[in-house]
Amino acid sequence: MKKQTNIIVLNKVNKSFPLAIGGTQQVLFDINFTIQSGEFVSIMGPSGSGKSTCMNIIGALDSATSGTYELYGKDITTMSADDLATIRNEYIGFVFQNFNLLPKRTIIDNVMLPLMYRGITIDDRIRRSREMLRLVGLEQFENYFPPQLSGGMKQRVAIARALAGNPKLILADEPTGSLDSKMGNEILKFFEKLNRDFGITIIMITHEFEIAQYSRRIIHIFDGHVTYDGPVPKSETTLLNSEKRHKK
Numbered sequence: 746m747k748k749q750t751n752i753i754v755l756n757k758v759n760k761s762f763p764l765a766i767g768g769t770q771q772v773l774f775d776i777n778f779t780i781q782s783g784e785f786v787s788i789m790g791p792s793g794s795g796k797s798t799c800m801n802i803i804g805a806l807d808s809a810t811s812g813t814y815e816l817y818g819k820d821i822t823t824m825s826a827d828d829l830a831t832i833r834n835e836y837i838g839f840v841f842q843n844f845n846l847l848p849k850r851t852i853i854d855n856v857m858l859p860l861m862y863r864g865i866t867i868d869d870r871i872r873r874s875r876e877m878l879r880l881v882g883l884e885q886f887e888n889y890f891p892p893q894l895s896g897g898m899k900q901r902v903a904i905a906r907a908l909a910g911n912p913k914l915i916l917a918d919e920p921t922g923s924l925d926s927k928m929g930n931e932i933l934k935f936f937e938k939l940n941r942d943f944g945i946t947i948i949m950i951t952h953e954f955e956i957a958q959y960s961r962r963i964i965h966i967f968d969g970h971v972t973y974d975g976p977v978p979k980s981e982t983t984l985l986n987s988e989k990r991h992k993k
Contacts, residue, residue, distance in 0.1 A: 751815075752914065752946060753780040753803060758812035760798050772798050774969045776812070782913070785940040785947045787957035787977075789984070790966035797918070799966060800950045804837055804916045805829040817913065834862055838907030838915045842922035844899040846891040852902050853878065853887040859910045877905035881935070897928030904935065908945075915939070917949045921956060933959040954981040967991055 760773035772795045780786055790796040801807035813822050846855050856874040878884045881901040891899055907915055921929030939945045957963050958977055965973035965984045972987035
């Protein structure tokens with residue numbers, strides 16, 4: 746059995762934003778959790794809970810106001826914007842709700858995009874991108890354009906793009922939000938396969954318990970606080986009760 750290692754460690758992470766009228770608004774309060782390699786974790790919470798802010802910090806898209814964030818043993822809390830961009834490109838594959846594909850570029854061009862910034866030769870970029878399209882079952886569509894594909898196919902292209910750089914971590918932000926239930930379930934089952942068969946660490950951001958049930962662990966955030974961190978419970982009642990305890 747492959748030894749698990751800590752890949753994400755958040756220690757007393759706080760986040761505040763400046764207000765136009767002056768002062769600041771704090772949206773995250775002393776966030777503490779650790780995620781190990783090979784985990785499939787959902788960060789869940791209602792709208793406005795702070796889960797998206799937490800995702801941005803994990804994805805090196807934003808920085809904590811205080812506290813520390815270690816990614817693969819590197820404290821990236823105070824890294825420069827350029828260094829954070831390098832971290833994102835080397836360590837993290839992103840899958841977004843609205844796919845974020847370039848509509849006027851072919852499918853294979855979209856998948857190759859993250860490899861262009863690594864100095865990889867065009868032949869190797871094409872080879873790797875075709876491998877990823879084959880993995881998601883879209884190799885015959887490499888010369889199509891995104892508007893020619895269904896929503897589920899576009900999300901599979903986005904997954905292929907996320908995997909092309911051989912990331913250690915997939916960060917999926919509401920990955921089924923733009924899909925119908927059938928296509929959404931197919932994407933979630935594919936995430937399960939990536940985690941189970943390839944050992945890829947997956948962190949999924951969602952506000953829906955039905956979606957979070959596909960993962961193996963839920964970190965529930967409410968009013969900027971972690972109110973639950975553990976195995977997926979049998980019902981959402983456990984999470985709702987954690988919110989009630991926090992309100993008290």
